[in-house]
Amino acid sequence: MNNNTICQKDKPMRTESACWQTWPEAAETYSRLIEDLTRDSHYLRSHGLKPTLVRMMGDCSNARILDVGCGDGWLLDEVRPREGYGCDIVKQSKIKPEWKFEIQDVRSLSYPDEFFDEVVASLVLIWFEELDVAIRQMYRVTKSGGKMVIAMVHPYFYRMGEPDSQGNFVISRDLSKPFKMEDLKIGGVAGPLTYFYRPLPDYFNACTGTGFRIGQVIDWFVDMEDYLRETKSGMESNILRTGKVPLYCFIECIKE
Numbered sequence: 432m433n434n435n436t437i438c439q440k441d442k443p444m445r446t447e448s449a450c451w452q453t454w455p456e457a458a459e460t461y462s463r464l465i466e467d468l469t470r471d472s473h474y475l476r477s478h479g480l481k482p483t484l485v486r487m488m489g490d491c492s493n494a495r496i497l498d499v500g501c502g503d504g505w506l507l508d509e510v511r512p513r514e515g516y517g518c519d520i521v522k523q524s525k526i527k528p529e530w531k532f533e534i535q536d537v538r539s540l541s542y543p544d545e546f547f548d549e550v551v552a553s554l555v556l557i558w559f560e561e562l563d564v565a566i567r568q569m570y571r572v573t574k575s576g577g578k579m580v581i582a583m584v585h586p587y588f589y590r591m592g593e594p595d596s597q598g599n600f601v602i603s604r605d606l607s608k609p610f611k612m613e614d615l616k617i618g619g620v621a622g623p624l625t626y627f628y629r630p631l632p633d634y635f636n637a638c639t640g641t642g643f644r645i646g647q648v649i650d651w652f653v654d655m656e657d658y659l660r661e662t663k664s665g666m667e668s669n670i671l672r673t674g675k676v677p678l679y680c681f682i683e684c685i686k687e
């Protein structure tokens with residue numbers, strides 16, 4: 432195992448993430464956006480993100496869980512752990528008082544070493560540059576024998592390309608190299624934010640380099656027949672979807 436000098440405060444942040452500057456104002460807007468039944472983001476989360484993540488976490492009834500970037504606390508509500516902790520850079524009004532919430536940055540967590548049975552980071556790691564620092568912090572607070580679960584928009588998701596006249600997606604960026612997209616607004620309203628793209632091996636290498644063993648990995652694809660039925664029934668979507676490229680990626684990391 433490579434400890435990489437794991438410590439509670441780790442190294443100082445090089446820069447404050449743009450999320451810290453814009454997310455407090457955008458958080459409630461984002462929460463309303465993703466739960467809007469008339470938008471396809473609700474379909475994608477309810478059919479892909481949420482059930483897959485809950486299955487990967489397993490039985491949490493006797494576990495102490497940390498949800499990093501917990502938002503409104505939906506995941507803790509779903510898995511009902513013995514002890515549920517959530518942290519984010521802003522507290523949303525929907526989070527239930529039964530969960531222990533703190534405003535924290537995943538790059539400098541204040542929890543004790545080996546405190547949690549499971550640590551989850553859902554749609555979080557794309558919003559700042561210091562991936563290795565965040566992974567080391569989550570490793571530190573995970574118990575030996577416990578696990579970390581990462582859920583993210585798949586690095587090879589089609590929005591890195593453009594559709595041609597036949598609906599095929601032409602890759603317009605070099606996906607072998609990291610890059611960032613600035614002034615991004617989710618749904619055209621929540622933001623602006625900065626999105627840090629990394630090739631998928633960067634995530635695997637950051638996890639194994641810290642000491643995790645990679646367990647299950649799941650790519651989730653849109654079921655286009657079901658999706659098109661939903662959109663024809665009144666759901667709004669200004670985005671051309673595809674079933675050819677995975678939308679979400681889930682990575683299970685075991686601490687031995």
